[in-house]
Amino acid sequence: MDVSFSGFHCASLTNSPLPTGSTPLGCYKKLIEYYKNGEISFEFVKTFNMDEYVGLPRDHPESYHSFMWNNFFKHVDIRAENAHILDGNAADLQAECSSFEDKIKEAGGIELFVGGIGPDGHIAFNEPGSSLVSRTRVKTLAKDTIMANARFFDGDLSKVPTMALTVGVGTVMDAKEVMVLITGSHKAFALYKAIEEGVNHMWTVSAFQQHPQTIFVCDEDATLELRVKTVKYFQGMMHVHNMLVEALPSQQKKN
Amino acid sequence: MPSNKSVSDAPISQFINCRILRGHTLQREDLWVRDGKILDPEKLFFDEQGFADRLVDCGGSIVAPGFIDVQINGGYGVDFSQPTEDVAAGVSLVAKKVLEHGVTSFCPTLVTSPPAVYHQVLPQVQVHDGGPDGAGVLGFHLEGPFISPEKKGAHPERYLRTFGSGGMEDLTEVYGGLDGVAMVTLAPELPHSQSVVRMLCQKGIAVSLGHSVANLSQAEDAVQHGASFITHLFNAMLPFHHRDPGIVGLLTSDRIPAGRTVFYGMIADGIHTNPAALRIAHRAHPAGLVLVTDAIAAMGLPPGRHPLGQQVIEIQGLHAYVSGTKTLSGSIATMDMCVRHFKQASGCSVEEALEAASLHPAQLLGISQKKGNLDYGADADLVLLDDALRVRTTYISGEEVWRKDA
Numbered sequence: 001m002d003v004s005f006s007g008f009h010c011a012s013l014t015n016s017p018l019p020t021g022s023t024p025l026g027c028y029k030k031l032i033e034y035y036k037n038g039e040i041s042f043e044f045v046k047t048f049n050m051d052e053y054v055g056l057p058r059d060h061p062e063s064y065h066s067f068m069w070n071n072f073f074k075h076v077d078i079r080a081e082n083a084h085i086l087d088g089n090a091a092d093l094q095a096e097c098s099s100f101e102d103k104i105k106e107a108g109g110i111e112l113f114v115g116g117i118g119p120d121g122h123i124a125f126n127e128p129g130s131s132l133v134s135r136t137r138v139k140t141l142a143k144d145t146i147m148a149n150a151r152f153f154d155g156d157l158s159k160v161p162t163m164a165l166t167v168g169v170g171t172v173m174d175a176k177e178v179m180v181l182i183t184g185s186h187k188a189f190a191l192y193k194a195i196e197e198g199v200n201h202m203w204t205v206s207a208f209q210q211h212p213q214t215i216f217v218c219d220e221d222a223t224l225e226l227r228v229k230t231v232k233y234f235q236g237m238m239h240v241h242n243m244l245v246e247a248l249p250s251q252q253k254k255n
Numbered sequence: 256m257p258s259n260k261s262v263s264d265a266p267i268s269q270f271i272n273c274r275i276l277r278g279h280t281l282q283r284e285d286l287w288v289r290d291g292k293i294l295d296p297e298k299l300f301f302d303e304q305g306f307a308d309r310l311v312d313c314g315g316s317i318v319a320p321g322f323i324d325v326q327i328n329g330g331y332g333v334d335f336s337q338p339t340e341d342v343a344a345g346v347s348l349v350a351k352k353v354l355e356h357g358v359t360s361f362c363p364t365l366v367t368s369p370p371a372v373y374h375q376v377l378p379q380v381q382v383h384d385g386g387p388d389g390a391g392v393l394g395f396h397l398e399g400p401f402i403s404p405e406k407k408g409a410h411p412e413r414y415l416r417t418f419g420s421g422g423m424e425d426l427t428e429v430y431g432g433l434d435g436v437a438m439v440t441l442a443p444e445l446p447h448s449q450s451v452v453r454m455l456c457q458k459g460i461a462v463s464l465g466h467s468v469a470n471l472s473q474a475e476d477a478v479q480h481g482a483s484f485i486t487h488l489f490n491a492m493l494p495f496h497h498r499d500p501g502i503v504g505l506l507t508s509d510r511i512p513a514g515r516t517v518f519y520g521m522i523a524d525g526i527h528t529n530p531a532a533l534r535i536a537h538r539a540h541p542a543g544l545v546l547v548t549d550a551i552a553a554m555g556l557p558p559g560r561h562p563l564g565q566q567v568i569e570i571q572g573l574h575a576y577v578s579g580t581k582t583l584s585g586s587i588a589t590m591d592m593c594v595r596h597f598k599q600a601s602g603c604s605v606e607e608a609l610e611a612a613s614l615h616p617a618q619l620l621g622i623s624q625k626k627g628n629l630d631y632g633a634d635a636d637l638v639l640l641d642d643a644l645r646v647r648t649t650y651i652s653g654e655e656v657w658r659k660d661a
């Protein structure tokens with residue numbers, strides 16, 4: 001049975017000051033742990049990363065190819081032909097983007113999209129003003145994004161890529177299930193705009209209000225800009241939600 | 256599933272459960288090998304969609320580049336300077352045995368000898384890669400005869416030579432050809448040595464200063480002309496003096512040309528150099544330290560008396576004496592012993608101790624693209640060690656060539 005799994009390595013990693021235990025890294029570490037315990041296999045899993053810098057050599061330590069290899073692929077049994085990452089050095093970037101959309105279709109569509117958001121509410125590199133029905137394409141990075149990324153390029157702005165290939169909002173909306181990970185107080189305002197205000201292309205993650213199966217996973221700091229009523233509502237459901245999460249065999253043995 | 260064969264269909268090995276020496280640190284990383292060379296697994300994954308054909312479980316070992324010994328006079332009863340009919344057999348015997356010490360490449364060393372010996376011995380051994388039969392030969396190290404009579408040490412005085420006019424004729428007359436020679440030790444105060452140093456360097460042969468009474472200025476001149484090594488620092492040279500540091504002063508000289516490093520050999524057997532002197536040298540210039548065994552034919556022989564050449568040698572522990580005396584006749588420590596002793600005496604890190612026996616000699620000989628490190632593309636000559644730096648397994652070109660308790 002093929003499982004299509006998308007969206008690894010989120011834009012939040014590029015835009016946020018690197019917190020200790022960055023959210024997607026923590027996620028990958030857990031998955032690697034489950035794999036090493038024999039609880040999960042990635043042999044039949046297909047992945048599609050949501051973005052990659054344009055013009056950055058693939059083996060540059062800050063490329064998303066490097067990130068995925070070092071933090072995930074090399075530790076698990078995923079097959080190379082099933083791991084898809086946009087090629088920011090393709091001769092024809094537009095063709096590369098179209099071909100990526102085709103590969104997603106061939107794989108049967110995305111079953112689960114996992115990603116974070118930026119402080120400006122973007123999903124992948126769909127920065128404020130992106131079309132909410134956009135597809136995979138080339139995007140120019142916002143000045144704020146470039147400045148925030150400079151820390152990964154020795155503080156030298158001239159070395160930071162100015163463009164990226166990214167899946168579109170529309171591409172992600174086609175996924176069967178969407179999981180957005182939001183941690184930290186610096187994301188709190190974006191979370192507020194995403195769920196308590198209307199759908200707006202200035203906060204592209206708000207588009208998921210119109211997706212049939214999306215969950216936002218947050219820590220307490222991320223809820224700081226929400227209404228108390230909203231937070232209490234969801235907290236009140238946690239005792240039921242926790243029962244829906246099946247413990248893994250290793251955890252069951254411990255209990 | 257193996258690679259899509261777009262680059263090569265040779266089998267791929269993945270060494271797992273190990274710590275590898277890379278980027279001057281021990282990293283918890285797997286090591287990938289194909290076609291006898293270290294492979295980049297990220298390129299394999301993205302370019303070839305490949306992965307390993309076989310896994311090698313290292314049991315938590317340290318994986319270091321194979322050790323390189325640039326000064327070894329023999330061992331196991333074999334003396335490289337003896338003009339026998341089958342020099343190659345003697346070199347092969349030692350080459351096979353040193354695998355047990357983690358040595359994967361070495362320079363058979365000849366002490367001062369008459370021209371007839373060089374003419375007979377040199378042509379019998381070629382530079383060649385190592386393999387299951389033994390460590391690789393990088394070329395001869397010719398220690399003498401162009402050295403100082405005042406610092407001859409154990410070299411026979413009657414065969415010492417000076418340079419006539421400093422041309423190739425002197426070298427050809429004494430050595431015969433220079434094919435298969437990796438390094439020459441000479442005394443730079445000898446007249447006309449500068450042009451010899453230049454000529455040897457142009458031929459890609461490393462020039463080492465040793466068995467010499469040169470002052471610092473003469474030594475620095477030799478370095479300007481291309482000399483890059485000091486033979487067994489402290490031994491057979493003038494002692495350090497605060498107004499003329501002599502050859503030892505090269506460690507902190509400010510007249511070394513930019514971009515070049517002066518390397519120096521240390522016999523770290525705990526006997527030939529006082530540990531305090533070892534520490535002074537290491538702290539003054541850690542990047543240049545090269546561990547050498549300078550082992551003699553008695554290395555590897557069991558304790559007791561052994562006739563070797565014209566003498567009888569008595570082995571007691573790590574000491575080899577002229578029988579019936581307390582005169583040291585040479586060192587018999589193995590390379591892995593030297594690595595352990597160097598680490599313990601200097602207090603250096605594991606990485607520094609391992610690099611002194613691998614990376615630094617490779618840099619000295621100008622072969623660090625292929626040897627002395629575990630970078631992608633380098634030859635997969637490996638030594639697997641436990642945490643006490645004892646050798647567990649030795650590999651050459653990715654194939655196992657020695658295993659402890661095999």
